[in-house]
Amino acid sequence: MQLGKSFRILQKPSAEDVPASVTDFLVQLGGPAVIKLDGRDKRRCRFVVTLLHGNEPSGLKAIHQLLREDFEPEVDTYLAIVSVEAALTEPQFSNRYLPDQRDMNRLFAPPYSDAQAMLAAELLDIIRRVEPEAVIDLHNTSGDGPAFAVAVEEQPIHMDIAILFTHRLIITDIRLGALMESPGLGCPIVTIECGGAAQALSDTIARQGLKRFMTEAELARPMLPDSEKLAERDIYRHPVRMELKPAGRLCYAEEPCPGMDITLPLHLDRRNFGIVGPDSPLAWLSGQGIRNLRVVDAHGHDVIDEYFVSREGKLYPRTFLKLFMVTTNPSIAVSDCIFYAVKEVDHTHLQTTRRTLDSIDSGARD
Structure with missing residues (x-):
């Protein structure tokens, strides 16, 4: 199957036009795609990235289900689905990347010297162009385990976003060329590791967390009275x-x-x-x-x-x-x-x- 090598920019399809299976949905996309969902507030937007690795499908499954539900977000929301070819290559959803390729989440820094790196640069250009107020990047871990979030900055907004999915936030100073390290995007970027790809709970975390990310009126939320529920926060550094x-x-x-x-x-x-x-x-x-x-x-x-x-x-x-x-x-x-x-x-x-x-x-x- 010959798939597209650059991003298609698509408007939200009608729920009836979204195939019932995730695999058929990817085939319909035909390659990397960014789908725009119109929100109630069109003055702002948020950005979601998933499937940077072809064997990490929880974020994709969440997007697929929300599209089939005709879900309307609070603000305009862009949904980027990246490694479609790797995901569809047999055995499906088992290839992190293809044998002749590199790890997509190591290519968000110069030089952009091949087609994969140019795709990463294109995604960054799209994000800069739409000026989102936040970016999340949905992943699965390569082994079983609980969900956690990762960021390269430690600001309250990063935990506010993370807590929509998990109470664990890692602040990393390691630089590998990952999307979350990209400078100049003008907004917080948080990676969400939803748990292992084989764990049903990971799909639930991705779906419910994504709904929260898309429905919150304000991502930065004020402290509430002591009568409200206490939320756990675990922050890990270095x-x-x-x-x-x-x-x-x-x-x-x-x-x-x-x-x-x-x-x-x-x-x-x-x-x-x-x-x-x-x-x-x-x-x-x-x-x-x-x-x-x-x-x-x-x-x-x-x-x-x-x-x-x-x-x-x-x-x-x-x-x-x-x-x-x-x-x-x-x-x-x-x-x-x-x-x-x-x-x-x-x-x-x-x-x-x-x-x-x-x-x-x-x-x-x-």
Whole structure:
């Protein structure tokens, strides 16, 4: 199937014209697309991006359902659906990106040297042109786990947006070329990780959170009286990435794999947002295992000795950590990272009086 390589700008289709299946909806789009929904207030707009990765469909499913419901947002809303070709390539919704492509969410910074990067630049141009008051980027995690949000700035508006989906917000100073890092857009950008693609709860979080994002009259909401429900807030700062060095070899198994530098448990993603400490073994290591791992901070430095230690053939934390984005996909572990971590000393738990929100991720709380 030959699909379009640049964005089609579409007006909202009638509910009757939206196919019943998500797959048929993507086929109908024919490639990357931006769909405009007219809102009650046409003086302002908001922007939603999803499917930057073809194997992360919760945001797409949410958009598809809202279109079939003929949903009307509070303000004009633009819905960008990006990696249509990767999503439709068999096996469908299993390809993060195609073998001859790069990770789309690493291309939102110069140079824009190929067709994919030019598509990223085109999306940024569209966002700048419509001047939204906020941008959200909907994803799934590569392993099972609870929902969380990520931003590169720590302002009240970022948590106000995040809390529509989740009580967890990570403030990252790592720069990878992701959409949320893009300067000059003139508005807050928040990445929403809805949870694992195979978790039904992830689709619920995406759908209900997106409805809230599209129906709130004001995204920046004032503090309310103490009689209102207390909302949890968890803020994590200064994450680092656990990566496999180029010469390293890894596998996932329930016992050490011969010839592998690191063997990760099959269900390592159960550690997502759980606290691990110096007595928590995380993986099996060969004699040289830890030397084939690195922990990269925001400055690009390897700080593994500050975070982890090899002891009796196993990998242990040096201090209390919270892990997130733990993957059980070997290709992602090799090409991207094994997991992210933050020190518990860089975690702030708050309870603030906010407008009552329906609980949509109670099943994913710590």
